Amino acid sequence: MRLFDFSLKLNGFEINKAKIALEKIQSLQKDGFNDYLNTTRQEILAFHLQNNSFYNAIFNEADVNNWESVPVMTKQHLQQPLEHRLSNAYRANTVYVNKTSGSSGDPFIFAKDKWCHALTWAEIMNRFSWYDLDFNTSKQARFYGIPLDKKGYYKERLKDWFSNRYRFSVFDLSDVAFEKVLAKFKSTHFDYINGYTSPIVQFAKFLKRKGVVLKTVCPSLKVCIVTSEMLFDEDKILLETQLGIPIVNEYGASELDLIAFQNPKDEWQINSETLFVEILDGEDNVLPYGKEGRIVITSLYNKAHPFIRYDIGDVGILDKKSTIQKPILKKLIGRTNDIASLPSGKTATGLTFYYITKCVIEDDGNVAEFVIEQLSLDTFKIKYVSKDELSANKKESIGKAMIQYLEPGISIIFERLPKLDRSKSGKLKQFTSLIK
Structure with a gap:
């Protein structure tokens, strides 16, 4: 049984339909994709202007036919109760609700309608498949946090079981803890590692002190995917050496989607199927490829909650070889509030x-x-x-x-x-x- 897909369906996310929809978007040729993007972003803007009183009250000057006239949203706009921000006909108990990590200094609760969230999972699963990974069959070694309260702890453990993954706590990075991690790798056929950069780097340093290359004790390992924290060149070399597998860099935001994922050509390929990513200057003007600026993102499918020209709080550069259909993130410099x-x-x-x-x-x-x-x-x-x-x-x-x-x-x-x-x-x- 494909437990991961089943768990998504059980929660109301139509993952099979989402995978088919994603394939259709990816099959579009250049002109067809340009038409798709223009139509989809106009439709999501028009929807929120008509159906979301929160968005309309603040951004009513947005012109559906002039994208660059659309004002930029910030996290400060969202510092109000979720029920004030939901679109008509959507309720907190009928949508996917979560909270941002607060790493930007402005945490908030957000919502996605279930179709949008199904597409998010379809996108993620598609990118992981680039490395021959299947969420239903590939065993994940997960380096993430876990709630310490009893209810939250067991809820995450249950989700891990459905998701075919084993979670290592990142709150104890001692050698004693890492000895147990290493023992688990020796006894389990893990296919890949996924998690926060810094604890995986610490584990690699432990392996270096031990003189161990992880692939030699866990031959089933294929790849390590790091996320949520900066990956420096020296750390990537350390991980490649001590884990003995390719290192893939992921960039995402819980309130949006997977934003960029390192492809097999070592390019940080941006998700252009369900997001529209722009680089803007301080005056909200669109910058050409190769110029550094604020990363501003539109969620093309979230009808429950508007994220339209949303300033995520990061600074980056799109590669000069980018196209509308295949944007490449050349560099992620850091957060605008980390100045x-x-x-x-x-x-x-x-x-x-x-x-x-x-x-x-x-x-x-x-x-x-x-x-x-x-x-x-x-x-x-x-x-x-x-x-x-x-x-x-x-x-x-x-x-x-x-x-x-x-x-x-x-x-x-x-x-x-x-x-x-x-x-x-x-x-x-x-x-x-x-x-x-």
């Missing part, structure tokens, strides 16, 4: 600090993981987990790197901790600005 303001008035993405520091303190394997907090314009705190205290030379090197890449006058505070705090979902936020 550090410097004493000179200059700004830098928070991941700049993370990357500079990472290059300096992770070269000898002493530091397991770390995060950076901005306390004031000129003061940053580095919280880290390590076997030994950072040496004076290491701290001095970090200070010099900050000056070289950014500017003088920056103070660094170091705080060594036994472990780092993670969000309730299990994600690790690499950079946080505490400046209001």
Whole structure:
């Protein structure tokens, strides 16, 4: 029995019809696809203008025939009760309801109608099939958070059973915990790994210390798919080496869909079937391919809740070789709210600090993981987990790197901790600005 498909149908998601609909979209030729995109985005805009009082009240100046006149939505627009945002004829008990992780600093509850959510799953299953993975038959090793309350815990475990996956908690990254993880891989025919980047990287570091390549003890493994957190080039090399399998990068948002997925040609291919992705400048103008800007996304099928020209809070670049039918995400730079303001008035993405520091303190394997907090314009705190205290030379090197890449006058505070705090979902936020 195809348990995963069955569980979706049981919850009212018509996955078989969604797969057929997706195949029809993917079979369109260039002109047919352009017509499909223009028609579909006009239809979803017209629907919400006519059937969603929340959207109409704020964005009524949107012109169905002039897409670039459509105002940009932000997460701040959505900071109100869900029942105020649902379209006519939709109720919370008849749609898929979930909550964003809050990693952007603006968590909110959202909804998708059941057809939209079925298409989301069809899209995800299609992308995973690029690597010969079938959610009904392929065994997943899952590195995700799990609720610690009894009801939430067992609910997730039941979902894992239906989804043919085994979940490893990301809240304990000790060697003792990883020994148990390794033992499970030795005794289970896992087909793939899926989960948050940082705990999988920590597991790979553990394997390196043990002198173990995971593929040798679990030969059935085909691929590792990382998501939700930044994947740096050095970490990707580490994962490829210690896991012994290809590493695939996924980019998605729970309120939308799978946004981009690394294809077998090593391109970060954007989902153009159920989403419309644009890169905009600070004045909401569409930027050409190759230019850096805000990632703004339209959900083409969600009738229960509008996500139209929705600023997801990320910054990225579309590759110059992109087309309307096959957009390629060249680079995901980081979140717009992860911007550090410097004493000179200059700004830098928070991941700049993370990357500079990472290059300096992770070269000898002493530091397991770390995060950076901005306390004031000129003061940053580095919280880290390590076997030994950072040496004076290491701290001095970090200070010099900050000056070289950014500017003088920056103070660094170091705080060594036994472990780092993670969000309730299990994600690790690499950079946080505490400046209001």
